Every structure is written in structure tokens, then in C-alpha cells.
Amino acid sequence: MHFVKELSQLIFPTRCFGCNDVGLSICSTCRREWHPHYYQTHISDLNIHSAILYSTTASRIILAAKENGLKGADDLIIDAIMHVLGKADFSHHNVQLVPIPSSPSARRRRGRSFIVDIAKDVSVQTGYPMANSLEIVRKVRDQSGLHARQRSLNMAGAFAITPGVYPRGDVILIDDVVTTGATLREASRALTARGFHVLASVTACVAQPLR
Numbered sequence: 001m002h003f004v005k006e007l008s009q010l011i012f013p014t015r016c017f018g019c020n021d022v023g024l025s026i027c028s029t030c031r032r033e034w035h036p037h038y039y040q041t042h043i044s045d046l047n048i049h050s051a052i053l054y055s056t057t058a059s060r061i062i063l064a065a066k067e068n069g070l071k072g073a074d075d076l077i078i079d080a081i082m083h084v085l086g087k088a089d090f091s092h093h094n095v096q097l098v099p100i101p102s103s104p105s106a107r108r109r110r111g112r113s114f115i116v117d118i119a120k121d122v123s124v125q126t127g128y129p130m131a132n133s134l135e136i137v138r139k140v141r142d143q144s145g146l147h148a149r150q151r152s153l154n155m156a157g158a159f160a161i162t163p164g165v166y167p168r169g170d171v172i173l174i175d176d177v178v179t180t181g182a183t184l185r186e187a188s189r190a191l192t193a194r195g196f197h198v199l200a201s202v203t204a205c206v207a208q209p210l211r
Helices: 002-011 028-033 056-066 071-088 104-110 114-126 148-155 182-193
Strands: 039-043 046-053 095-099 134-136 159-161 170-178 197-206
Touching: 028 056, 046 071, 046 170, 046 182, 056 071, 056 114, 056 170, 056 197, 071 114, 071 170, 071 197, 095 114, 114 170, 134 182, 148 182, 159 182, 170 182, 182 197
Parallel strands: 046 197, 095 170, 170 197
Antiparallel strands: 039 046, 134 159
């Protein structure tokens, strides 16, 4: 078994998710940028709690998880979200995690709904229940490359409550990164409009300042 592992490393060497250097799944240089802290910001009345300042390294790690489905990258995002949940201390609330869903086209391309899978793992490890309560009900554009107003218009009215799947208690929205807040704002609107209480959002990364 040890020989097989060594042979595998020769053929498929481990590369850093952040810089692609051969060695560790995240090298010491990239670890300095992907080192969970605790950042708080807000969009309108929605409080957002995040672990990592968004950077080129963070972008590459998220893409490694989102587009390539690499478990090690998933684990870095899961650890960042769990770090924030611990720091924010929601223990006095009846918390339920609600992930931001992927679009149908993204699900087909990736073979999964990225943040839903991340939130499931977070739920298992923290004990917080998860409800896959949001669905995208109209076509939306890829948000990358859009400025703040375009993102807001792109997401307006995009979410609705998944039929038969209703969150309970204090909802915490889960996402990978917040840049302008358009997606989280729309998700909060869809839930609040149906009478659910959105306590906060937790993201792995946050752009500073929100743009």
C-alpha cells in the first residue's frame, strides 16, 4: 500500500490549490492568505460573518472546489465556515443552515450543487440542521465580470422557497464568498417574504471592501 501511494505521488503529485506548486495541498505561502480569522460586515439589515479575505489565492481554492470538485479544497472551505460558526457563537439561537443553491446549468456541469454539499458536511460536523430551502426560479447570468448594479439586477427575484422544504428557527445563509452581496440579499428577501427569520449569513470569504 505504501508503494502504491508513493507511485501515485510520482504520477499524480500533490499540488497546492492556491499556486499549483508541487508539494502540499496548500503551501506555506498560500496558507498565509488562507488563514481563517473573523470578519463581520453587513448588507442592509443582513449581518455577514466570514473567515478569509478574498484574494487571488482564495479565488483559486474556491474554483478548485467548485469547478474541479477537489475534496481537499472542499475541506478548506468547510473548515473556514466552521471556524466562523464557532467564533460567531450562535449557540443561543435555534439555528438552521440554508445553503445558496447552484443554478441548474451549474449543477449539470459540476455534477452537484456546490454549496449544498458544503453545507451538508458543515451540518454533520457542527450538529446544526440544514434545510435545502432555496431554489433558482429563473435564468441568471454568471456573476463574474458584473459590477454591483448588474449583479443586483441579475439576482432580483431569482430565488424562491423550495416546495415542501421549509427552514425552521433562525436561518443562517451559507455561501462561499460575498463580493457585492447581491446573492445573499436576494436569498434573504425570498426567505423573509415567506415569513422566515434570517439571522445572519456565514461565508468562507469576503471581499474587502464589498464592491
